[in-house]
Amino acid sequence: MHKLMSNRWTITWLVAPGLTLFLFxxxxxxxxxxxxxxxxxxGLGEYQSVGFxxxxxxxxxxxxxxxxxWNALLLLLATLLLQHPVAILFAILITRAGRLEKTxxxxFFIPAVISIVVTSKMWVSVFHPSYGVLNKVLEQLGLASLKQDWLGDPxxxxxxxxxxxxxxxxxxxxxxxxAGLQGIPKDLYEAAELDGAGKVTLYTRVVVPLxxxxxxxxVIIAVTTCLKQMETVFLMTNGGPGSTTQFLGNYLYKTAFSSSLYGYGNAISVIFVIICLIITVIMNRALKKDVGQF
Structure with a gap:
C-alpha cells in the first residue's frame, strides 16, 4: 500500500476525477x-461590459x-448568544432525564425535520395580526396592549x-x-464529584471545556447557516416590510431573477462569497485552540 501511494502517477490519477469535478x-x-x-x-440577450x-x-x-x-449578523449574534447556550443547557438536562431521555x-428535534415550507407557513398564521394565535392568546391573558403586527411592523x-x-x-x-456529551467518559464526572466539584462547577469547569x-x-455551522439564510425569509416576509427583514440570499435571488438584474446579482454573489470566506476564516482562527482533550 505504501509503495502504491508513493507513486506520483497513481496519486495523480486518484486525485484527478475529484479535482476536475471541483474545478468545473x-x-x-x-x-x-x-x-x-x-x-x-x-439574463437574456446581449450585454455589455460595465467594468467594476x-x-x-x-x-x-x-x-x-x-x-x-446586518440582519444576517444580528441572526448570528442571537444564535451564538441565545440559541447555543440554551441548546447546551437542554442537552445537559436531557442526558439526566433517565427514561424520558429519548422522548x-x-x-426537541421535531422542528428540524419538518419541512421549512410547513413551519414557515405555520408561523405566518401564528403571527397574523387579525386571526393569529399569538395575538389571541395575549388578548385572553389580558395583555392586549402587547398585540402586534408581528411580521408587518418594521x-x-x-x-x-x-x-x-x-x-x-x-x-x-x-x-x-x-452527541458531544455522549463522548465524554463517565469516569470524568465521577472523578470531579470525588474531588468535591458541585453541579455548577462540574459543568462549567469540566463538561463545557471538554x-x-x-x-x-x-459555531462554524451556525455562521454559514446564518449568512446563507433564505428559505424562511422568502416564505415568511420576502424581505418586507420594505427591506427590514432582507437577508443576503433572498436579496440576491430577488435581484437576479425577480428584477432581471443578472449582472448586478452576480456582483452581489461574488462579494457575498468573499464575506462568507472572511468570516469563516476569522471564526476558525478564533476557535483554533483545542482545550477539550481526554
Missing amino acids: MVCFPILMSVYYGTTNWT ANYQKVLFDDPIFWRSL FRTI SVAIWSLIFVIMWQGFGYALLLYY LSPMIRVA
Whole structure:
C-alpha cells in the first residue's frame, strides 16, 4: 500500500476525477460569476461590459445589501448568544432525564425535520395580526396592549423572523451538543464529584471545556447557516416590510431573477462569497485552540 501511494502517477490519477469535478462545479462557476458581475446582462440577450461599476455600487451605494448583511449578523449574534447556550443547557438536562431521555430528544428535534415550507407557513398564521394565535392568546391573558403586527411592523418583524429561524434550527444545535456529551467518559464526572466539584462547577469547569471541539463545529455551522439564510425569509416576509427583514440570499435571488438584474446579482454573489470566506476564516482562527482533550 505504501509503495502504491508513493507513486506520483497513481496519486495523480486518484486525485484527478475529484479535482476536475471541483474545478468545473465550484471554481469555474465562481469565475463566471466574477465575469458576469462586470456586465449589465439581464439574463437574456446581449450585454455589455460595465467594468467594476456593479461591484462599486454594491459596496458603496446599496443600502439594502448592507441591511441584509446586518440582519444576517444580528441572526448570528442571537444564535451564538441565545440559541447555543440554551441548546447546551437542554442537552445537559436531557442526558439526566433517565427514561424520558429519548422522548425529550425526539420532541426537541421535531422542528428540524419538518419541512421549512410547513413551519414557515405555520408561523405566518401564528403571527397574523387579525386571526393569529399569538395575538389571541395575549388578548385572553389580558395583555392586549402587547398585540402586534408581528411580521408587518418594521420594528418587530426582524425579531419575529429571527425567533422562527432559531426555533427551526434549535434541534440541530441540541443534537450536536448532545452527541458531544455522549463522548465524554463517565469516569470524568465521577472523578470531579470525588474531588468535591458541585453541579455548577462540574459543568462549567469540566463538561463545557471538554465540549469545545463540538462547540467549534456548531459555531462554524451556525455562521454559514446564518449568512446563507433564505428559505424562511422568502416564505415568511420576502424581505418586507420594505427591506427590514432582507437577508443576503433572498436579496440576491430577488435581484437576479425577480428584477432581471443578472449582472448586478452576480456582483452581489461574488462579494457575498468573499464575506462568507472572511468570516469563516476569522471564526476558525478564533476557535483554533483545542482545550477539550481526554
